[in-house]
Amino acid sequence: MSTAVGGSISRKDGWVKVTGRAPYAADHPIAGVAHAVAIQSTIANGRITAIATSLAENAPGVLAVIHHGNAPKLYRPENDFMSATKPGEARVVFEDDRVHYSGQYVAIIVAETLEQARYAAELVKISYAVEDPLIETDAALDSAYLPDEFFGEKLTTKRGDPDGALSGAAVTHEASYTTPIEHHNPMEPSASIAVWNGDELTLYETTQWVAGARKTVAQTLGIAEEKIHIVSPFIGGGFGCKGFVWPHSVLSAIAAKKVNRPVKLNLTRKHMFSACGHRSETKQHVRLGAERNGRLVAIDHDTVVQTSTVEEFVEACGNTSRFLYSCPNVRVRHRAVRVNVATPTPMRAPGENPGLFALESALDELAYKLNMDPVELRIVNHADVNEHTRKPWSSKYLKECYRMAAEHFEWARRALQPESMRDGNVLVGWGMATATYPGIRSPGAAKVRLLQDGSVDVISATQDMGGGTYTTMAQIAADVMGVAIERIRTVLGDSLLPPAPVSGGSMTTASILPAIRKAAQDALSKLRQLAATMPASPFTNRPHDDIVAEGGRVFPKGADPSSGLAYEDVLKRTNQSEIEGEGYTGPGPERDKFAFQSFGAHFVEVKVDPEIATVQVSRVVSAFDVGRIVNPKTARSQGYSGVIMGIGMALMEHTVYDSRDGSIVTSNLADYAIPVNADAHSIDILFVDKPDPFIDSDGLGARGVGEITVTGVAPAIANAVYHATGRRIRDLPITPDKLL
Amino acid sequence: MPDRRSVRLTCTLNGRRLSLDAHPMARLLDVLRQQAGLTGTKEGCGEGECGACSVLLNGRLANSCLTPFAHADRATIVTIEGIASGDDLHAVQEAFLECGGAQCGICTPGIVLAAVDLLERTPHPTEHDVRAALAGNLCRCTGYMRIFDSVLEACRRLSASRA
Ligand code: FES
Ligand code: FES
Numbered sequence: 001m002s003t004a005v006g007g008s009i010s011r012k013d014g015w016v017k018v019t020g021r022a023p024y025a026a027d028h029p030i031a032g033v034a035h036a037v038a039i040q041s042t043i044a045n046g047r048i049t050a051i052a053t054s055l056a057e058n059a060p061g062v063l064a065v066i067h068h069g070n071a072p073k074l075y076r077p078e079n080d081f082m083s084a085t086k087p088g089e090a091r092v093v094f095e096d097d098r099v100h101y102s103g104q105y106v107a108i109i110v111a112e113t114l115e116q117a118r119y120a121a122e123l124v125k126i127s128y129a130v131e132d133p134l135i136e137t138d139a140a141l142d143s144a145y146l147p148d149e150f151f152g153e154k155l156t157t158k159r160g161d162p163d164g165a166l167s168g169a170a171v172t173h174e175a176s177y178t179t180p181i182e183h184h185n186p187m188e189p190s191a192s193i194a195v196w197n198g199d200e201l202t203l204y205e206t207t208q209w210v211a212g213a214r215k216t217v218a219q220t221l222g223i224a225e226e227k228i229h230i231v232s233p234f235i236g237g238g239f240g241c242k243g244f245v246w247p248h249s250v251l252s253a254i255a256a257k258k259v260n261r262p263v264k265l266n267l268t269r270k271h272m273f274s275a276c277g278h279r280s281e282t283k284q285h286v287r288l289g290a291e292r293n294g295r296l297v298a299i300d301h302d303t304v305v306q307t308s309t310v311e312e313f314v315e316a317c318g319n320t321s322r323f324l325y326s327c328p329n330v331r332v333r334h335r336a337v338r339v340n341v342a343t344p345t346p347m348r349a350p351g352e353n354p355g356l357f358a359l360e361s362a363l364d365e366l367a368y369k370l371n372m373d374p375v376e377l378r379i380v381n382h383a384d385v386n387e388h389t390r391k392p393w394s395s396k397y398l399k400e401c402y403r404m405a406a407e408h409f410e411w412a413r414r415a416l417q418p419e420s421m422r423d424g425n426v427l428v429g430w431g432m433a434t435a436t437y438p439g440i441r442s443p444g445a446a447k448v449r450l451l452q453d454g455s456v457d458v459i460s461a462t463q464d465m466g467g468g469t470y471t472t473m474a475q476i477a478a479d480v481m482g483v484a485i486e487r488i489r490t491v492l493g494d495s496l497l498p499p500a501p502v503s504g505g506s507m508t509t510a511s512i513l514p515a516i517r518k519a520a521q522d523a524l525s526k527l528r529q530l531a532a533t534m535p536a537s538p539f540t541n542r543p544h545d546d547i548v549a550e551g552g553r554v555f556p557k558g559a560d561p562s563s564g565l566a567y568e569d570v571l572k573r574t575n576q577s578e579i580e581g582e583g584y585t586g587p588g589p590e591r592d593k594f595a596f597q598s599f600g601a602h603f604v605e606v607k608v609d610p611e612i613a614t615v616q617v618s619r620v621v622s623a624f625d626v627g628r629i630v631n632p633k634t635a636r637s638q639g640y641s642g643v644i645m646g647i648g649m650a651l652m653e654h655t656v657y658d659s660r661d662g663s664i665v666t667s668n669l670a671d672y673a674i675p676v677n678a679d680a681h682s683i684d685i686l687f688v689d690k691p692d693p694f695i696d697s698d699g700l701g702a703r704g705v706g707e708i709t710v711t712g713v714a715p716a717i718a719n720a721v722y723h724a725t726g727r728r729i730r731d732l733p734i735t736p737d738k739l740l
Numbered sequence: 741m742p743d744r745r746s747v748r749l750t751c752t753l754n755g756r757r758l759s760l761d762a763h764p765m766a767r768l769l770d771v772l773r774q775q776a777g778l779t780g781t782k783e784g785c786g787e788g789e790c791g792a793c794s795v796l797l798n799g800r801l802a803n804s805c806l807t808p809f810a811h812a813d814r815a816t817i818v819t820i821e822g823i824a825s826g827d828d829l830h831a832v833q834e835a836f837l838e839c840g841g842a843q844c845g846i847c848t849p850g851i852v853l854a855a856v857d858l859l860e861r862t863p864h865p866t867e868h869d870v871r872a873a874l875a876g877n878l879c880r881c882t883g884y885m886r887i888f889d890s891v892l893e894a895c896r897r898l899s900a901s902r903a
Contacts, residue, residue, distance in 0.1 A: 017845030020780020020820030027779035236846025466844025640883030
């Protein structure tokens with residue numbers, strides 16, 4: 001019987017977090033650790049002509065200065081996400097004298113103390129041959145190219161005849177939408193501590209993917225994967241920037257080897273702006289055609305994004321437009337330009353998030369042209385199947401999301417016309433948008449170990465960056481084992497454990513929980529087999545399948561549980577210290593039959609001060625269909641988290657580059673504004689909570705909730721701002737200067 | 741090789757008197773984390789913007805990333821490790837645990853200290869008081885909603901235990 005799954009259970013990792021005892025990467029106490037400081041390029045394009053290191057080398061406490069001229073040979077890893085070798089950028093650190101972007105690592109100092117390393121870093125003099133950098137998308141447009149694929153998805157697709165349909169459409173809308181470069185800025189900067197023991201390396205890491213880190217670092221260093229141990233039990237937020245392997249994880253390793261002792265490399269906040277990815281700027285052009293009744297006849301979604309000169313990463317903005325609404329004629333195209341800016345990487349709902357800003361803003365504009373309620377327009381165009389893949393949805397309750405959120409928000413009281421609602425002097429606007437994110441599942445493995453004291457360890461090499469995996473893993477184990485959740489201990493974030501996928505793509509719940517269920521069932525089956533071997537017991541002469549293990553007790557089938565033994569007594573009386581069950585599960589043929597996708601809707605109220613044009617998001621109601629909710633408490637937290645990040649995207653987040661030298665003007669938390677507590681007002685998170693019947697074969701039916709929550713927030717806000725002010729802002733963020 | 745310009749200072753750290761050695765201009769943050777081994781104090785920005793490094797210095801909330809070690813001389817310092825008594829959590833910690841005030845948890849030590857500081861001065865804060873007291877703490881995960889809930893819940897628990 002399911003009791004823990006579905007319960008609002010407090011975080012298993014809460015105690016260590018509120019007491020400051022949770023060991024994040026930079027916190028592991030390592031005897032004799034030396035400190036490294038990474039030096040970044042001050043130019044964005046060119047070559048290093050000389051590195052003068054003697055002053056630094058002779059400074060107090062300095063152990064080594066490493067740069068491309070004296071670094072050990074490193075190897076480019078395979079760079080294949082599917083085989084878990086995914087560096088953030090293909091070029092390896094210190095590969096040559098080329099500089100591709102401002103902030104690229106050009107040297108690293110290792111010293112006894114952090115202060116000494118910092119001081120010596122100031123003494124290194126680097127000379128460059130500077131070439132003109134290409135920083136802005138518009139300046140690079142001539143060289144735009146058509147990348148082929150993004151994680152297996154084609155980036156240019158067409159069905160029907162969009163041009164023909166547009167020219168014959170009763171109502172059309174066409175506009176360009178842009179989103180700026182944004183940085184994840186988890187509150188924990190990345191860190192790496194490298195400890196060599198002979199030819200074996202332990203890395204204490206901030207990684208969303210211990211398995212990926214192990215394999216990628218191994219290939220980069222040119223050593224066997226088995227020689228590397230990645231430890232990452234706690235991560236102070238990631239949002240994507242800790243998913244792939246970035247150069248700092250290799251730098252700490254080569255530095256520790258060079259000085260022959262452990263080395264810690266903490267990135268500063270400034271480093272975080274060029275050292276571990278960002279969301280690319282996007283320029284999107286959307287054309288919509290519709291009939292008078294609102295039925296879409298054409299969607300054309302054309303995107304230009306940036307990538308770096310050392311890697312191809314494409315923010316696939318248009319791919320959602322292929323199936324979010326029913327429409328016979330759809331064209332999607334992505335072009336990329338290579339600029340001298342650090343490499344972009346997935347940031348919470350890569351593609352979907354900026355893509356929906358364009359599509360959902362455009363639909364709102366179309367709704368005004370049609371004089372239609374924007375919810376009604378979306379319902380009229382509801383996609384009953386995925387028209388891109390032509391597969392039925394595994395389950396879809398998007399209309400329910402609109403209904404739930406609209407009702408809770410009291411959307412029916414909205415006046416259709418812009419500038420028609422006021423609160424005293426303040427302009428009030430209501431807007432909405434759809435949210436969506438795929439229901440991804442990957443293979444995953446787990447172990448469940450029953451110990452002699454009756455407690456249970458649930459184990460997998462997955463990660464928890466704050467989403468709640470420590471807790472949800474324990475919940476499913478508690479239910480299958482029939483053991484109280486307090487007696488379950490979660491072990492994760494270590495590459496020695498059974499392999500699990502990246503904590504990205506909102507796939508952890510759907511990938512890991514079924515494996516844990518299998519492992520727990522396996523443990524119970526082994527327990528029954530063990531019971532069947534017990535002489536002089538209630539099970540004597542019974543085959544193991546005539547024995548039941550549930551709710552903490554082992555007993556003969558049909559008998560009262562009290563007639564049997566507690567789990568721990570079976571272990572004690574058979575002298576077993578523990579029993580270990582294993583589970584490995586993955587997606588199967590259901591992936592060919594169904595389209596797995598989560599949906600949701602945001603309804604937003606903004607208040608705009610007409611004098612100074614500041615926007616306050618005074619109320620948000622969001623409803624999501626993400627399959628079964630394993631833990632409403634942690635899931636709702638993911639909702640708040642996504643909504644506030646969407647508020648940041650809509651109103652303030654913007655990384656500014658100096659186009660002359662490519663330097664980042666806003667590389668700190670004062671100049672790169674993220675939402676503060678004054679930006680948080682009323683946020684309500686609702687869930688449909690209906691299990692997806694096909695995503696796993698175990699009836700769990702959870703699709704994951706990490707990323708969908710941010711999608712659609714920014715357009716809902718932009719739509720509300722239009723409703724308040726009559727001003728359509730198509731260029732994020734919506735700062736006061738754009739509204740004045 | 742220890743820095744030859746280091747000085748020895750004595751302070752009271754989480755109720756214990758002890759001496760620490762470091763350069764007088766070393767960041768208190770680093771001295772706490774490295775010399776004292778108290779890694780609950782976090783670095784989010786290193787320049788006074790995020791509050792992750794908050795400690796109570798002579799009874800006042802301070803960003804330890806901006807505090808030179810010299811200021812620790814004869815000071816009373818409380819870090820997150822000094823908030824619970826043994827395994828008994830402070831009401832603020834209990835409330836953060838139960839209300840979901842901590843997600844990734846990296847901002848939590850600083851925010852718990854800011855909340856403890858607030859409730860010591862203002863036992864019955866309004867929501868506005870809570871917002872003002874936590875204005876120096878950034879959180880990228882929670883959306884702040886549950887942090888407010890946690891502080892107000894802690895306040896209820898503290899008044900109930902006083903009554
Ligand atoms: S680390 Fe001190 S305020 Fe951010
Ligand atoms: S809980 Fe992650 S930064 Fe606050």
